[in-house]
Amino acid sequence: MGIKFVIISFLFIAALHLESRPISYSGGSTVMMQTDALRDSMYYHYSPTYKFAVGIQAVKDKYFNSDYSYFRFTYLLNRKNAPHSQRNLYLQSGISSNGFDNYFYGIHGDWETRRWFTGFGYKKTETNKLNFLEQYLQIGVAPYIGEYGDLHTWVMLKSKNNSITGDWNTYPVLKFFKGNALLEFGYSDSTKLDVHIMYRF
Amino acid sequence: MKYIFCLLFLIGSISTIAEKDQMHVMHGHTHEGHLHDTMIDGKLLEVNPDRFDNFVSGLTESQVAIISVNGMVCDFCARGIEKTFKKDKFIIKIDVDLAGGKVLIAYSNNKKIDFEDIQKKILSNGQNATALQIIDL
Numbered sequence: 177m178g179i180k181f182v183i184i185s186f187l188f189i190a191a192l193h194l195e196s197r198p199i200s201y202s203g204g205s206t207v208m209m210q211t212d213a214l215r216d217s218m219y220y221h222y223s224p225t226y227k228f229a230v231g232i233q234a235v236k237d238k239y240f241n242s243d244y245s246y247f248r249f250t251y252l253l254n255r256k257n258a259p260h261s262q263r264n265l266y267l268q269s270g271i272s273s274n275g276f277d278n279y280f281y282g283i284h285g286d287w288e289t290r291r292w293f294t295g296f297g298y299k300k301t302e303t304n305k306l307n308f309l310e311q312y313l314q315i316g317v318a319p320y321i322g323e324y325g326d327l328h329t330w331v332m333l334k335s336k337n338n339s340i341t342g343d344w345n346t347y348p349v350l351k352f353f354k355g356n357a358l359l360e361f362g363y364s365d366s367t368k369l370d371v372h373i374m375y376r377f
Numbered sequence: 378m379k380y381i382f383c384l385l386f387l388i389g390s391i392s393t394i395a396e397k398d399q400m401h402v403m404h405g406h407t408h409e410g411h412l413h414d415t416m417i418d419g420k421l422l423e424v425n426p427d428r429f430d431n432f433v434s435g436l437t438e439s440q441v442a443i444i445s446v447n448g449m450v451c452d453f454c455a456r457g458i459e460k461t462f463k464k465d466k467f468i469i470k471i472d473v474d475l476a477g478g479k480v481l482i483a484y485s486n487n488k489k490i491d492f493e494d495i496q497k498k499i500l501s502n503g504q505n506a507t508a509l510q511i512i513d514l
Contacts, residue, residue, distance in 0.1 A: 201457025202501035225505035226457075257448025257505045261480050288450055298387060324473040328452055355458060376456065 197358075198250045198266055198284075199229040200376055206231075219248070227252045233270070245281075246270040253283075263287040268299070278303045282310075290321050290330070293330060298305045312336040316351070327354045385501035399436045424479050432472050432481050436514055439469055444480045445508040446499055449473070450480050455480075486513075 200206050200223040208219040216238070233246040240262025248270040249300035256263040265285040272278035282299030299311050316332035330351040337344045347364035356373040422429060424443050433441060449455050455473045458480055462471055467488035473482040480499075484490060492509045499506040 197453060199503075201461070201503060204460075224500060252503075255503065256449070257503075259445075259507075260450065262448040262450045262454070263506075274454055288387055288448055321476070322452070324452055324475050326452070328416060353453060355452075358453070374455070 195332055196373070197376070198268065199226060199252055204376060206376045208372065210370065210372045221248065221250070245273040247273075261289045275304070286314075287295050292316070292317050293318075293332065307341075309339040310336065311338075317350075325355065328369070338368060356377065371372060379492060394463040400446050422512075423479060423508070424474060424481065424495045428472070428474055428477075429481070432470070432483070433514055436469065436483055438486050439514050440486060440488070440490065441512045441514065442495065443512065444482065444495055444499070444506050445476055446480055446504050447507055448504040449475060449478055449480075451475070454502075454504065458499060458504070461498045461502060 183235050200221070202223060202225050205220065206229075208217075210217050210219075213340050216236045217231040217233055219231055221229040223229040227250065228251045231248045231250075233248055234243070235245065236243050236314070240346075246269070250265065250269075251267040254263075254265040263286070265280075267283055267285065269281040270279060280299055280301040282297060283300070284295065284297035286293065286295035288294070293314070295314040296312065298309070298311045303305065312334055313336075314332060314334045316330045318328065318330055320329065321347075322328045323371040327353075330349075331350060332349040333346060334349055335344055335346040345364060347362060349360060351358065351360045353359070356376045358372075360372040361369065362372070363369050423444075423445065429441075429443075446458070449458070452475065455475065459471050459473060462468055462482055464482075467485050467487060468482055470483040472478075474481065490509075490511055492506070495509060496506045
């Protein structure tokens with residue numbers, strides 16, 4: 177139970193990190209790197225249009241000492257642009273290099289202004305060994321409103337749940353971005369500190 | 378779980394109110410106490426006059442497009458707009474006004490500004506261009 181809890185919690189948090197800006201502008205590429213106590217991963221995605229992104233995520237699993245990849249596809253189902261806000265609904269999916277019976281799919285959405293952020297996600301993962309559901313809610317506030325090109329900061333709170341443990345776990349996240357780069361720090365009791373870096377080009 | 382949904386609803390409501398306030402303040406600032414709020418043809422300048430002054434400083438024989446954009450809520454969202462327009466050789470300079478939801482583009486005088494083309498470029502970044510004002514310098 178303990179080991180499973182840690183692994184599933186970790187997978188869940190890793191998935192949450194990758195939801196930030198899941199599709200770029202037309203012709204845009206994004207590289208994401210994440211590292212923590214259990215694994216390192218690198219995810220590259222390319223957006224032919226602002227509607228979808230295709231990418232590959234390479235994972236080095238420190239706990240099981242194994243390497244594998246996910247071929248990922250993300251689609252923008254719906255977007256509402258308003259003068260001072262934007263709302264998005266995304267479909268996400270991925271197939272593992274371990275075989276076609278190892279995959280995930282889900283939906284996630286967000287609504288944001290320059291001051292506030294709210295988001296949610298629901299994801300199902302199926303593997304040879306384990307099938308599970310994950311869901312999360314997220315709220316955030318920008319403590320100050322920066323101009324274009326400034327350093328922007330978000331203080332966030334994520335609350336997550338998975339079907340293995342059934343428990344909700346809430347933890348704080350600090351997010352900084354400037355220009356094309358993003359740096360995010362999250363902390364939870366189960367995974368401790370983890371770091372996420374993203375660069376868009 | 379119930380509490381979290383209530384909290385999210387509350388934050389959404391507060392944010393909507395805050396957004397309306399912000400729009401009101403911006404409107405008041407833009408059109409108060411600036412001589413060139415109203416252009417010589419009687420039209421209102423659709424961007425903060427101080428920002429406009431800074432942008433056109435040093436520019437001559439050019440035209441400035443002031444584009445109203447919906448959905449430009451963050452720095453990251455606007456990066457693609459700048460990159461897309463910078464590929465155009467007729468463009469001298471670009472500025473993004475996140476607070477006002479405007480993009481300012483200085484074109485050379487020999488460029489015919491096409492709003493449909495601008496709308497396509499903004500849409501390729503995932504936002505919507507809703508209005509265009511052109512000012513000749």
